[in-house]
Amino acid sequence: MAFNHDHILDMKQFSAEDITTILDTADSFKEISQREIKKVPALRGKTVVNLFFEASTRTRTSFEVAAKRLSADGLNIAASTSAVVKGETLEDTAQNILAMKPNIIVMRHGHSGAPHYLAERLEGVSILNAGDGCHEHPSQALLDMMTIREKLGGFEGLKVTIIGDIAHSRVARSNLIGLKTMGAEVRLAGPGTMVPREFEQLGAKVHHKIEDAIDGSDVVMMLRIQRERQGKTLIPSTREFARYYGLNPVKLKLAKPNALVMHPGPMNRGVEISSSVADGEQNVILEQVENGVAVRMALLYLVSGADGSIDG
Amino acid sequence: MKILIQNGRMIDPANGIDKVQDLLIEEGVIAKVGEKMTAKGAEVIDASGKIVTPGLIDTHVHLRDPGQEYKEDIVSGTRAAAAGGFTSLICMPNTKPVIDNRCVVEYIIRKANEEGSANVFPCGNISAGSKGEVLTEMHDLADAGCVGFSDDGLPVISGEIMLRALEYARPIGKPIVVHAEDLSLTGDGVMNAGVVSTELGLKGIPWVAEDAMVARDIMLAEFTDSQVHICHISTKGAVEAVRQAKARGVKVTTEVTPHHFTLTEEAVRGYDTHAKMSPPLRTAEDVAAMKAGLADGTIDGIATDHAPHHPDEKNVEFSIAYNGIIGLETALPLTLKLVEEGALTLNQAVAALTSQPAKAFGLDRGTLAAGAVADVTVIDPELEWTVDAEALQSKSVNTPFNGWTMKGAAVYTLRSGQVTWKRQ
Numbered sequence: 001m002a003f004n005h006d007h008i009l010d011m012k013q014f015s016a017e018d019i020t021t022i023l024d025t026a027d028s029f030k031e032i033s034q035r036e037i038k039k040v041p042a043l044r045g046k047t048v049v050n051l052f053f054e055a056s057t058r059t060r061t062s063f064e065v066a067a068k069r070l071s072a073d074g075l076n077i078a079a080s081t082s083a084v085v086k087g088e089t090l091e092d093t094a095q096n097i098l099a100m101k102p103n104i105i106v107m108r109h110g111h112s113g114a115p116h117y118l119a120e121r122l123e124g125v126s127i128l129n130a131g132d133g134c135h136e137h138p139s140q141a142l143l144d145m146m147t148i149r150e151k152l153g154g155f156e157g158l159k160v161t162i163i164g165d166i167a168h169s170r171v172a173r174s175n176l177i178g179l180k181t182m183g184a185e186v187r188l189a190g191p192g193t194m195v196p197r198e199f200e201q202l203g204a205k206v207h208h209k210i211e212d213a214i215d216g217s218d219v220v221m222m223l224r225i226q227r228e229r230q231g232k233t234l235i236p237s238t239r240e241f242a243r244y245y246g247l248n249p250v251k252l253k254l255a256k257p258n259a260l261v262m263h264p265g266p267m268n269r270g271v272e273i274s275s276s277v278a279d280g281e282q283n284v285i286l287e288q289v290e291n292g293v294a295v296r297m298a299l300l301y302l303v304s305g306a307d308g309s310i311d312g
Numbered sequence: 313m314k315i316l317i318q319n320g321r322m323i324d325p326a327n328g329i330d331k332v333q334d335l336l337i338e339e340g341v342i343a344k345v346g347e348k349m350t351a352k353g354a355e356v357i358d359a360s361g362k363i364v365t366p367g368l369i370d371t372h373v374h375l376r377d378p379g380q381e382y383k384e385d386i387v388s389g390t391r392a393a394a395a396g397g398f399t400s401l402i403c404m405p406n407t408k409p410v411i412d413n414r415c416v417v418e419y420i421i422r423k424a425n426e427e428g429s430a431n432v433f434p435c436g437n438i439s440a441g442s443k444g445e446v447l448t449e450m451h452d453l454a455d456a457g458c459v460g461f462s463d464d465g466l467p468v469i470s471g472e473i474m475l476r477a478l479e480y481a482r483p484i485g486k487p488i489v490v491h492a493e494d495l496s497l498t499g500d501g502v503m504n505a506g507v508v509s510t511e512l513g514l515k516g517i518p519w520v521a522e523d524a525m526v527a528r529d530i531m532l533a534e535f536t537d538s539q540v541h542i543c544h545i546s547t548k549g550a551v552e553a554v555r556q557a558k559a560r561g562v563k564v565t566t567e568v569t570p571h572h573f574t575l576t577e578e579a580v581r582g583y584d585t586h587a588k589m590s591p592p593l594r595t596a597e598d599v600a601a602m603k604a605g606l607a608d609g610t611i612d613g614i615a616t617d618h619a620p621h622h623p624d625e626k627n628v629e630f631s632i633a634y635n636g637i638i639g640l641e642t643a644l645p646l647t648l649k650l651v652e653e654g655a656l657t658l659n660q661a662v663a664a665l666t667s668q669p670a671k672a673f674g675l676d677r678g679t680l681a682a683g684a685v686a687d688v689t690v691i692d693p694e695l696e697w698t699v700d701a702e703a704l705q706s707k708s709v710n711t712p713f714n715g716w717t718m719k720g721a722a723v724y725t726l727r728s729g730q731v732t733w734k735r736q
Contacts, residue, residue: 091628112512
């Protein structure tokens with residue numbers, strides 16, 4: 001197993017072999033969470049800091065659980081972003097944390113590229129990107145990919161459709177890159193304001209009529225619509241979005257019969273996804289959450305270069 | 313005090329001269345131009361193998377003085393200018409306080425004359441307080457020494473105020489100088505909108521934010537028969553709009569920065585804040601349009617948009633880093649690179665740095681005719697050097713060209729016959 005990455009910043013950095021290594025490692029860790037005693041000593045003595053500049057419940061909790069199950073010492077820091085030359089800068093905040101000698105900083109930040117910025121400047125610590133601005137969210141894409149591989153056996157030739165505010169979605173970007181690397185076809189769909197044409201140049205198929213996008217899909221992934229964050233100029237109303245771009249049983253029928261329905265959560269029932277689909281048999285949303293812990297255990301383990309036992 | 317510059321290749325586009333000859337300066341004025349001259353008691357500068365041009369003119373500089381002297385001041389900024397071969401600068405009014413009254417104009421000109429190494433021609437504000445509401449006292453500002461009017465960086469959003477500014481400035485004979493950008497289209501964008509911004513997850517500034525405002529301002533200039541000068545043009549469409557407007561006789565002039573004809577949005581990869589500027593770095597197609605615009609005369613001049621910032625303002629997350637880079641000391645070699653790659657002739661390059669910007673702003677500079685003020689630059693076009701940001705004369709170090717190998721440099725810069733820079 002060769003995994004030569006000091007930091008995990010984005011999906012762009014991974015080859016197909018890297019992704020396979022991560023998913024294989026995650027598969028082996030998944031079993032730990034199903035044991036009576038959910039703990040292995042793999043990262044005993046290592047310190048993992050969750051440095052979150054943006055509010056997050058599920059990602060932070062998932063990383064926290066992952067670190068604990070590997071026996072790492074973890075702590076959470078909720079920090080606030082500051083303006084230029086006013087308050088503490090990002091580098092100063094990070095240097096202060098670095099002085100406490102953590103091994104890994106799991107970081108979420110509202111500005112794209114912030115983890116890359118720290119990775120360039122901090123020495124002796126691994127940075128793990130837990131979401132940066134509108135850029136990437138690699139652990140989310142990897143847990144989605146783990147779920148897809150588990151259910152459908154692989155990626156080659158799969159048609160994966162992602163629907164919603166693609167322009168502002170780090171989940172969509174990371175999935176696009178990871179799935180393309182593994183040989184899947186990625187379709188992106190949503191209103192013209194949410195799906196810029198430039199995604200075609202990044203290797204996606206862009207659709208504005210979601211029926212066309214869903215047609216024959218193996219996976220349909222819905223993104224959360226956050227009107228309060230995305231600005232009021234992107235869509236006129238959630239009512240119109242639900243009607244034209246939301247997933248309901250009629251539209252889902254256009255996908256392959258065994259197609260998976262995914263959502264990174266939290267869902268807005270009745271907006272991007274109808275309750276009957278959200279509660280339907282095709283959804284794998286809770287599997288995504290379960291796999292999230294396994295993938296994050298794998299990432300912490302691999303990036304730490306640990307050789308501690310995962311048995312025990 | 314006499315200086316004789318001998319054996320240089322004199323390129324003086326204003327007078328159609330390109331030949332090896334000598335130039336005699338007496339009492340700060342060009343006394344005589346001719347072949348194989350001698351002058352008793354004159355200090356001799358041997359310019360063999362060098363190019364002798366009118367002192368370079370930069371129509372877009374932020375000197376940060378008064379108000380933000382921690383970034384740059386008139387002394388350091390004009391020293392950087394002299395080192396880059398420039399003898400005249402037009403400084404932008406986004407100082408603190410802004411240049412909306414005679415006192416600030418007088419302060420700048422006095423400090424430049426007493427302590428500076430280049431002529432500084434202030435660009436006054438269009439509106440009081442740069443608020444885009446009430447016009448400044450343009451007559452008084454022009455009498456004090458302003459050569460144009462701009463609310464640079466804060467585009468005049470109101471069509472009416474822009475119309476009135478053009479009407480009011482017309483009889484004064486000074487251009488309205490515009491940073492053309494529809495801010496509602498820029499939104500909170502931080503780089504050019506396109507495939508790179510999409511990939512990096514950074515908010516994009518679409519080209520139409522520039523094109524739409526350039527189109528409006530050209531039409532207002534046409535309507536008022538007044539001169540508009542478009543600052544730091546950066547898009548293919550804006551260049552085409554200026555080209556068409558010039559063809560139908562609109563009084564429009566424009567300038568391009570070296571970074572907009574040298575770099576593309578690709579420079580932002582890695583979230584390099586030294587590639588963050590306004591207008592943003594664009595695409596390869598836009599870069600090609602800048603070169604074509606310079607070659608066919610659509611773009612009048614090359615201006616640096618020298619924008620010093622403190623490292624604390626650049627060493628931050630990309631989205632919150634300040635816009636702009638320093639440019640005075642790298643503009644000349646980057647321009648000469650266009651000559652080397654065949655995009656411009658040497659004469660066109662010199663004209664874009666001298667006679668053409670002088671003409672756009674009505675400055676009595678940019679010429680080596682006998683009787684003119686002796687602002688002269690001696691350029692070694694072959695001299696190779698490596699940019700070391702810390703070693704530059706500017707107070708600030710924010711340049712994306714740090715570490716680049718450059719070819720060409722000013723070896724002597726003279727303002728009114730005084731040597732302001734001699735390269736060691």
